Amino acid sequence: MNNLINISNSNGNLVVSSREVARDFEKEHYHVIDAIENKTKNLTHKNSGVKISDLFIESEYEHRGNTYKEYLLTRDGFSFIVMGFTGVKADIWKLKYIEAFNKMEEAIKKTQSDMFSQLSPRTQVLINLELGLNKLKSDVNEAKQEIQDMRDVIQLDTTSWRKDTSNLINKMARSLGGYEHIKTIREESYKLLDQRMGVSLATRLTNKRRRMVDEGISKSKRDKLNYLDIIADDRKLIEGYVAIIKEMSIKYKVA
Numbered sequence: 001m002n003n004l005i006n007i008s009n010s011n012g013n014l015v016v017s018s019r020e021v022a023r024d025f026e027k028e029h030y031h032v033i034d035a036i037e038n039k040t041k042n043l044t045h046k047n048s049g050v051k052i053s054d055l056f057i058e059s060e061y062e063h064r065g066n067t068y069k070e071y072l073l074t075r076d077g078f079s080f081i082v083m084g085f086t087g088v089k090a091d092i093w094k095l096k097y098i099e100a101f102n103k104m105e106e107a108i109k110k111t112q113s114d115m116f117s118q119l120s121p122r123t124q125v126l127i128n129l130e131l132g133l134n135k136l137k138s139d140v141n142e143a144k145q146e147i148q149d150m151r152d153v154i155q156l157d158t159t160s161w162r163k164d165t166s167n168l169i170n171k172m173a174r175s176l177g178g179y180e181h182i183k184t185i186r187e188e189s190y191k192l193l194d195q196r197m198g199v200s201l202a203t204r205l206t207n208k209r210r211r212m213v214d215e216g217i218s219k220s221k222r223d224k225l226n227y228l229d230i231i232a233d234d235r236k237l238i239e240g241y242v243a244i245i246k247e248m249s250i251k252y253k254v255a
Contacts, residue, residue, distance in 0.1 A: 005096060005097055010057060010072055013074050014074065014075055014101055015073060016097070017071075018033060018071040019061065019070055024096075024097075039081065041177065042176070043177065055076055056071045057074070059072050075101045075105075078097060078101075162232070168249050172185050173185060189244050189248060190227050193244055208229075
């Protein structure tokens with residue numbers, strides 16, 4: 001089966017080219033590229049628990065002197081993309097790929113096992129220790145980041161609340177895939193504040209702008225006024241808003 005499907009080893013990852021997937025599943029290559037990029041554009045390690053680089057590795061190939069983009073799909077990346085391909089032919093190729101991945105994986109494991117068994121017991125112990133240390137370093141680095149995120153939330157108080165809540169909202173947006181989510185997160189926080197505190201930020205904003213008109217304050221200054229300025233006028237609203245942002249940080253897995 002491997003003579004039909006070209007599964008290769010890329011830095012320890014079993015991968016197949018997006019071009020080969022396109023050919024075998026009778027798709028245009030750019031359709032496969034679009035499928036990969038559309039699926040991953042809003043995925044991050046935080047919101048999916050998976051590193052995108054563990055699924056798809058961006059690469060290039062040459063054709064008639066020109067360079068084009070392709071992706072190398074790992075076993076998981078391949079499964080993630082082709083699960084949306086339907087039809088009897090597609091199902092047959094899925095099974096062929098599964099068999100090809102399995103055979104290649106078995107061959108690599110056997111080679112590694114044979115090589116490892118030929119090493120001295122002392123060398124085997126040292127290799128296992130090195131692998132264990134690398135795993136420990138990775139776990140420690142992840143734990144440090146989690147602790148820092150938790151510290152940012154715990155330290156959030158009512159003194160520098162505007163800056164600190166803004167930083168946390170930015171982190172939430174990144175966890176969802178990008179800064180374009182900031183507006184949605186802010187709207188959610190204001191809605192929760194209205195509900196919990198029994199207020200209407202919109203009404204308070206309108207009333208304050210009217211007072212500013214009576215006071216002769218310029219339109220440019222009135223237009224710059226926002227919900228955070230309204231919250232800043234009321235100590236209880238500040239406390240409520242800070243509490244809501246802390247809760248949302250946990251919800252969006254920032255801490």
